[in-house]
Amino acid sequence: MTKLKIGISEESPGWKIILQQIGVDFSEISLQSKIDEYNLLIVNELPENERFLNDWLAQNRPVLWEAKSFARWFGIPAKKKKIKFLQMNKSFSDLGIIDFNKNFYYPSTKFVFPVNEQFLFRKANSLIISFSLDDVIIDHASRRKRFFAERKELPSEIVARNSKGKIRRLIERIIQIIHIENDLPFIQKTNYPNRKNVFIFRIDTDFSSEHNARELQKICQKNSIRASWFIDTNSVRMITEIYSKMSDQEIGFHCDRHLVFPDYQRNYENIQQGLEKLHDAGIDASGFVSPFGDWNFQLAKVLGKFQFHYSSEFTLAHDDLPFFPYLKDHFSEVLQIPIHPISVGRLRRSHFSQKEKMHYYQRVILEKIASKEPVILYHHPNQQQFELWSEIFRFTKKMGLQNITMQEFNDWWRKRQDQDIQCSLENEELHFITPEPDNFLQITTKKGWTIIPKIDVSLAQINFQERQRTKGKEKASMRKWNWRDLLYDIVSKRARKRL
Numbered sequence: 219m220t221k222l223k224i225g226i227s228e229e230s231p232g233w234k235i236i237l238q239q240i241g242v243d244f245s246e247i248s249l250q251s252k253i254d255e256y257n258l259l260i261v262n263e264l265p266e267n268e269r270f271l272n273d274w275l276a277q278n279r280p281v282l283w284e285a286k287s288f289a290r291w292f293g294i295p296a297k298k299k300k301i302k303f304l305q306m307n308k309s310f311s312d313l314g315i316i317d318f319n320k321n322f323y324y325p326s327t328k329f330v331f332p333v334n335e336q337f338l339f340r341k342a343n344s345l346i347i348s349f350s351l352d353d354v355i356i357d358h359a360s361r362r363k364r365f366f367a368e369r370k371e372l373p374s375e376i377v378a379r380n381s382k383g384k385i386r387r388l389i390e391r392i393i394q395i396i397h398i399e400n401d402l403p404f405i406q407k408t409n410y411p412n413r414k415n416v417f418i419f420r421i422d423t424d425f426s427s428e429h430n431a432r433e434l435q436k437i438c439q440k441n442s443i444r445a446s447w448f449i450d451t452n453s454v455r456m457i458t459e460i461y462s463k464m465s466d467q468e469i470g471f472h473c474d475r476h477l478v479f480p481d482y483q484r485n486y487e488n489i490q491q492g493l494e495k496l497h498d499a500g501i502d503a504s505g506f507v508s509p510f511g512d513w514n515f516q517l518a519k520v521l522g523k524f525q526f527h528y529s530s531e532f533t534l535a536h537d538d539l540p541f542f543p544y545l546k547d548h549f550s551e552v553l554q555i556p557i558h559p560i561s562v563g564r565l566r567r568s569h570f571s572q573k574e575k576m577h578y579y580q581r582v583i584l585e586k587i588a589s590k591e592p593v594i595l596y597h598h599p600n601q602q603q604f605e606l607w608s609e610i611f612r613f614t615k616k617m618g619l620q621n622i623t624m625q626e627f628n629d630w631w632r633k634r635q636d637q638d639i640q641c642s643l644e645n646e647e648l649h650f651i652t653p654e655p656d657n658f659l660q661i662t663t664k665k666g667w668t669i670i671p672k673i674d675v676s677l678a679q680i681n682f683q684e685r686q687r688t689k690g691k692e693k694a695s696m697r698k699w700n701w702r703d704l705l706y707d708i709v710s711k712r713a714r715k716r717l
């Protein structure tokens with residue numbers, strides 16, 4: 219019998235976030251741990267339990283190492299090199315450009331064999347990644363980045379500096395490879411409820427006119443879209459007359475003054491003022507999205523203080539699965555739900571035609587479906603474009619996406635987080651400690667992937683689908699300096715001052 223569980227030498231915050239997102243069964247190995255409790259070992263730090271690692275390696279069991287620990291354990295040299303970004307190649311080319319902005323470590327090739335000379339090496343049944351996952355994941359720096367489109371002038375936005383979502387997908391892919399090479403099924407929690415991917419429509423009201431708010435609500439209703447509205451509390455009239463009457467839509471909180479401050483006190487006062495106005499109108503907002511997607515530790519503390527259930531800030535993460543942000547020495551209890559950060563306004567500024575705008579969002583949606591990430595797009599009512607959004611809504615229906623609100627996704631994700639998936643394999647039969655036929659899991663083997671109910675099943679009975687990957691089209695030139703970026707940065711700095 220093989221237990222399908224990942225052991226990790228140290229449950230560091232970055233690895234914890236990524237393994238929870240990937241949705242695998244894992245735990246930190248202790249001095250009492252036995253090697254047959256796990257089927258894969260991650261060595262991010264050298265373990266206290268050296269005997270465990272020695273026994274593990276003696277049996278040539280699979281290991282995923284961080285290069286620094288690998289070099290230390292075997293006493294071999296490793297070359298340090300600062301990597302800003304990699305343009306992924308070969309079997310990883312669909313991931314396009316990945317921003318790291320951290321040091322990589324390359325073990326001497328006298329001892330290891332390059333699987334991908336940019337970041338991945340092999341020794342026996344061990345794979346070695348050149349970067350430290352915590353370095354890249356527990357990073358909250360942001361910068362302006364250009365996003366891919368099939369044209370010359372690209373849209374840009376100030377977002378998280380490191381490609382956390384793609385790094386998660388990269389780690390997921392490597393763990394998948396290890397399972398397939400060792401002829402074991404890879405079991406994960408699904409990324410959305412009821413087997414079906416989701417479409418979430420987020421609206422930041424940003425001082426919307428009454429007309430534009432009503433029009434946007436109308437096209438949502440016409441297309442049976444329940445959107446998540448994050449409202450500014452600038453006009454009490456708008457709150458009482460418009461937003462509080464949107465019974466079929468979710469109402470969350472955006473801002474009173476359209477700003478995020480570097481300090482605790484001003485963030486607290488700004489949010490408190492807004493929440494009081496919402497409270498007076500009988501609105502209980504459990505979600506928050508910050509102005510400009512800005513995020514900092516002080517804001518995170520304030521959001522925790524007001525007990526928001528979730529928030530969404532693309533300068534912390536974008537195009538990724540939800541996670542609980544790490545705040546220096548503990549995890550926030552406010553779930554972060556990343557979105558795709560390019561708004562229609564960004565496309566307009568980069569001179570997209572109507573047709574190009576639609577094409578842009580269609581491609582984003584198809585990529586999300588292929589990478590099994592929720593489709594979360596956002597809009598501002600004053601940017602109108604009601605016809606475009608009607609068309610996007612119709613496209614999400616055509617692609618079979620189920621529309622849910624951010625609050626609903628938050629609720630489901632928290633249940634997913636708590637779900638236990640202990641599973642073992644015996645004679646090609648999957649056995650679950652706590653079977654739950656209403657819960658679903660994703661399973662990948664060398665035959666492909668599929669979603670199965672969480673009940674005992676023989677691998678031979680499962681019908682697998684072929685894995686699909688979109689073509690990576692991003693070019694390294696996207697990261698070259700561009701005069702427009704400077705111009706946009708000046709504009710966005712000014713916007714932060716004016717309001």
Ligand SMILES: [Zn+2]
Binds near residue numbers: 423472509
């Ligand atoms: Zn805003």
